[in-house]
Amino acid sequence: IASDARFKIFRSIEYNTLKIYTQAFGNKTQNLIINIGDDGFLLDDKATLEFAGVRNETELSFFNHEAYKAYARSPTETKW
DSSP: OHHHHHHGGGGTOOOEEEEEOOOOTTTOOOOOSSOSSSSSOOOOOSSSSTTTTOOOOOOEEEOOOHHHHHHHHTTTTOOO
């Protein structure tokens, strides 16, 4: 990512939060960008992924928490 030009836009973002997006055989959200809600955050830096509930075929979102909060306040107002 650091040297490939295709990933240049991702270098300026500080990714600091992991959240479970969906798990196998679970319900998927209608929001294709990110799962909005209070559950699924992996907040304990010392916890293993297994302890946090990550199983086989779990999809994770990795993002900036401040940008997430701004998006969650108005999810229909997407600015590209």
